[in-house]
Amino acid sequence: ETGVTQSPTHLIKTRGQQVTLRCSSQSGHNTVSWYQQALGQGPQFIFQYYREEENGRGNFPPRFSGLQFPNYSSELNVNALELDDSALYLCASQLIGAPGANVLTFGAGSRLTVL
Amino acid sequence: AQSVTQLDSHVSVSEGTPVLLRCNYSSSYSPSLFWYVQHPNKGLQLLLKYTSAATLVKGINGFEAEFKKSETSFHLTKPSAHMSDAAEYFCVVSPTNFGNEKLTFGTGTRLTIIP
Numbered sequence: 001e002t003g004v005t006q007s008p009t010h011l012i013k014t015r016g017q018q019v020t021l022r023c024s025s026q027s028g029h030n031t032v033s034w035y036q037q038a039l040g041q042g043p044q045f046i047f048q049y050y051r052e053e054e055n056g057r058g059n060f061p062p063r064f065s066g067l068q069f070p071n072y073s074s075e076l077n078v079n080a081l082e083l084d085d086s087a088l089y090l091c092a093s094q095l096i097g098a099p100g101a102n103v104l105t106f107g108a109g110s111r112l113t114v115l
Numbered sequence: 116a117q118s119v120t121q122l123d124s125h126v127s128v129s130e131g132t133p134v135l136l137r138c139n140y141s142s143s144y145s146p147s148l149f150w151y152v153q154h155p156n157k158g159l160q161l162l163l164k165y166t167s168a169a170t171l172v173k174g175i176n177g178f179e180a181e182f183k184k185s186e187t188s189f190h191l192t193k194p195s196a197h198m199s200d201a202a203e204y205f206c207v208v209s210p211t212n213f214g215n216e217k218l219t220f221g222t223g224t225r226l227t228i229i230p
Contacts, residue, residue, distance in 0.1 A: 004158065033217070042119075042205055042220030043159070056217060090159065102147055102166075102209050104218065106159040 004107035023091030032074040117142040121221035134193040138206030149207040
């Protein structure tokens with residue numbers, strides 16, 4: 001059983017650029033969530049994808065968007081990067097519809113620095 | 116609405132002494148509560164969870180937590196600290212067991228173990 005893997009692990013962008021972060025879910029999981037963790041803070045919910053549809057969204061602007069693919073992998077896209085987007089982006093997967101559905105398995109994250 | 120307050124941003128204990136990390140929560144529902152641990156460059160790992168069964172919950176690595184509804188608390192304890200326990204700990208609340216609701220994280224408590 002593989003865990004959640006994310007890529008890239010680190011990246012640096014400049015203001016105004018666009019970034020795509022990728023996530024492979026744990027085997028057997030059907031749902032992916034993305035969280036943003038700013039330095040010294042707890043993770044903040046960005047959105048969740050279930051059956052390739054957005055299934056809930058936190059307080060993030062539309063320039064944060066996502067995709068879930070038929071194999072349950074996922075992408076997080078951020079357009080028009082701002083300095084405050086610098087953070088660790090965490091992907092988490094889970095199996096909705098099964099016992100313990102609210103237990104998430106997290107990846108190690110992608111650390112984004114915006115200059 | 117739901118929220119979590121971790122009462123200490125930083126806790127230092129000597130190796131072999133007890134650990135207490137404090138968490139208070141607020142939720143409009145009968146919540147699920149979790150403790151996650153984050154080691155540097157590692158993903159968030161679930162320590163334990165409460166989902167309306169026994170109020171004293173045992174987790175991995177000797178950690179346990181007690182759900183006290185009257186005090187709206189979910190403090191994390193361990194009888195004897197080990198050097199490997201040094202990490203960031205997050206108290207987390209979810210309004211349901213179903214997995215389709217976002218997790219709300221506290222701001223974290225950094226645990227330092229003194230040799």
